[in-house]
Amino acid sequence: MTGREEQLLTVSIQENIHAASKIEATLGHLIETYGSKLSDRRFDDHDEAERILIWYIRRLYRDIGILAERLSLPLLAKDIKREFKTISPNSIAEMFFDPDIGSPCSTYLNNLRDYFSSLSTITKASSVSGLQVFETILENTAIIINESNVEPNNEANVRNAILRVLRYAFRDVQREVSAAKLLKVYKPDIGITSLMAAAEYKFVTSESALKASLDGIYADMKGYGGHYDWRTFYAVIYMTEPFSHQKEWEAEFRYSRSDINWKPILINGPGKRIKKEKI
Template identity: 35%
Template structure:
């Protein structure tokens, strides 16, 4: 086994870059899945889908080139030949994504790249636990972004935050068995409770629900208190602020701009979604 030292610094840097490229490429797969629902099946066209597919294709090409360069620079001649030979099975249609039994898109090309990335990581004795966690967080984020579809598939029209949250929880426990609800995060003067959390990923999600623009505006401001409440926790390092709106009152770009303006914690990511929803009259 090769030892990590300064002589392998360029290869380690390249390996980490490939890791980031793979994460970005998997994100692209999840975007293609969402966009596929809006493709004009009669004409077979969708501008956003075509643009994302082009981006995904460029990612595939770059990862392939990076892996070839990595294996060559490490002197693994036979492994490089095996990689190129095996890739021929995917090179004809490298961006092909097929739905799994659960309906989620899967890329065989990326899975092939991942196996070689994982093998090479072990060969240079590089810890890849963080890489695995990052990939799992990408999957978790994709599920959170698909909240409206999850709720719709349950055939309900929610009228509260709890109903939305419970629909997502019922799905998450099958993907991440350690998913928890109302996780206590103690501070000096108060114990906060995160709506959903996956301890193995140190990731929590705070769900909010709005049926008016004014309500949504207040909720966005309320996220800042949550940020302070969860700050400094060693058990939870990554957070998602999920706002389910009955109409698209705001865009996620607006919220990101506001987060940046007020200096929000970098480990908080906003997710804005909208779907059918009502509010119970008191």
């Protein structure tokens, strides 16, 4: 079982990978825009982005190596340290074209993501069974709604039906849990403190509403980011018609470099939004 220190280090690494991914996307855009011209003249934006990316890569090699040591994986920690020592200072920010993403990506940041993917699974081991139960219940939202004989017309209707089921599995499940920041208090729809996990529901009845919900989700990512008490988030999009499917949204999250601790879940179930009467 991992301790609080390993969990906090995991969150810190997640945040730094996310920040580095934004810089990676900036570099990729510059490379695609200017191509070979980057070597013909000086581009201050490119140089600055490259400098920041190198800083993140160095820090991530250090922190991920420390996490491997704390998880009693000395051989992996040595491999990470050895790989970092073999990287030439001139190649640490090198990029390659990733056909899955469709844009240039950082070679070494990509390696770091792979290392961290394995380690983060271990750090979540103490709560993985609980997370699986939580996620399974969220994925079965449509079945729960159908068996509840509820025809929802807003997020609250859906959320309340799911809360009733979650309370059978988790004593500490809460509605609209607090994630306070300096000037504002953000409140995810559902939170389970023992799992450090939360879910945000979006209720959509049209394709335009589905697209608009993305802006709300990205705003939620920013609002909930940096809270060490919450490190796993689910964006559950409840559609009254099949406007999209799961793989499209997973691809959207990858393409936009969304926070890696967020997962989208698309649900198609019964319901309709009640139009307000005009006075």
